[in-house]
Amino acid sequence: MEDCNIKELRQLCYRQSKVPGEFMLQLRCAGNYMDSKWLEMVQHVCQTWGDGNFHIGTRLTFDIPGIKAKYVPEVNAYIEPFLYEMECNMCGVEMDTSKGYPYIGPRNVVACIGGIHCIKANINTQEMAHKIEKLIYPNPYHVKIGIGGCPNDCVKAQFQDIGIVGVTRPVYDASRCIACGACVKKCQKVATGVLEMNDQGTIDKDTCCCVGCGECVGICPTGAWSRQEQVFYKIYIGGRSGKQFPRMGKMFANWLSEEAVLQIIANWPAFSEWALEGKAEYLHGGHLIDRAGYQRFKEFMLDGVELNEEALIADNVYWAEQEYRSNIHLKPLDKHMNVK
Ligand code: SF4
Ligand code: SF4
Numbered sequence: 001m002e003d004c005n006i007k008e009l010r011q012l013c014y015r016q017s018k019v020p021g022e023f024m025l026q027l028r029c030a031g032n033y034m035d036s037k038w039l040e041m042v043q044h045v046c047q048t049w050g051d052g053n054f055h056i057g058t059r060l061t062f063d064i065p066g067i068k069a070k071y072v073p074e075v076n077a078y079i080e081p082f083l084y085e086m087e088c089n090m091c092g093v094e095m096d097t098s099k100g101y102p103y104i105g106p107r108n109v110v111a112c113i114g115g116i117h118c119i120k121a122n123i124n125t126q127e128m129a130h131k132i133e134k135l136i137y138p139n140p141y142h143v144k145i146g147i148g149g150c151p152n153d154c155v156k157a158q159f160q161d162i163g164i165v166g167v168t169r170p171v172y173d174a175s176r177c178i179a180c181g182a183c184v185k186k187c188q189k190v191a192t193g194v195l196e197m198n199d200q201g202t203i204d205k206d207t208c209c210c211v212g213c214g215e216c217v218g219i220c221p222t223g224a225w226s227r228q229e230q231v232f233y234k235i236y237i238g239g240r241s242g243k244q245f246p247r248m249g250k251m252f253a254n255w256l257s258e259e260a261v262l263q264i265i266a267n268w269p270a271f272s273e274w275a276l277e278g279k280a281e282y283l284h285g286g287h288l289i290d291r292a293g294y295q296r297f298k299e300f301m302l303d304g305v306e307l308n309e310e311a312l313i314a315d316n317v318y319w320a321e322q323e324y325r326s327n328i329h330l331k332p333l334d335k336h337m338n339v340k
């Protein structure tokens, strides 16, 4: 087998294969939406340097296995236009694309199809993904970020290190309401059931538990419910799957403006650097939050952030899940070694 530095190649987005000497290139694309012309490029890399196949990665990268280390410079030269288009043109990232990816670091920013196609979307998820890519890449610190266009959360934002979800604050105009009750039923059926018809035939809302999905707006036949022009966001933190305490992310912030979200995300690299003492080791972002403690994390992430007046930030978060370790659903309690 030829000599190669596995760790170095991994940093450059070539993942070690179980076949000695072979690597899998991971092509990132923030937001996972692109011109179909790039499929020809993927095909060419697969057929020229890979084993002919590709995998759509779990973080929606094009994964091209079977590349020998000696071909990495050739492959990097060939994919340069793709990197330039995805990173520099589309996201405004400043990087030298001539030698491939400089870091694996932050994993591909994933997003649902959102505003491009989906009738439920409250935000343009692609644009948001591009803006976030510019804030976090390139740098050597690992973080997984996902963006959902509405609280249906098709992108599983609640299982990302940082999950961002677009929300709306519907506005009610009683003068347009015909008391049909459709919004009450819809919210009850698909959301949190926070609407109620009162004795005057208008709608009361428990604003506290509104999840900002916009289903009431979609169903209202008269336009009595409408979306505000300004869109808002919620942020989940610390979600993860895997070996060490898999858990759902907890809500860190709600009703944030886009500016506030971007200012918060811009603080992530400095937080990672501090939490890892400058060593870019592989650790989920959620572990860094655990390591720092929520209060310290919060201080870092909100440093210099101008919060809009609607914004809410969690005073504390409570990580509750322990069940995976304890196999609590699989074994009766008296079969656990440590339970008497
Ligand atoms: S999360 Fe919402 S906006 Fe995104 S695809 Fe799912 S339903 Fe559509
Ligand atoms: S935005 Fe969603 S949760 Fe809020 S009132 Fe409308 S349907 Fe209910």
Ligand code: SF4
Binding pocket: 176, 177, 178, 179, 180, 181, 182, 183, 184, 203, 219, 220, 221, 222, 223, 224, 225
């Ligand atoms: S769906 Fe519209 S018109 Fe019907 S009760 Fe609700 S707000 Fe009024």
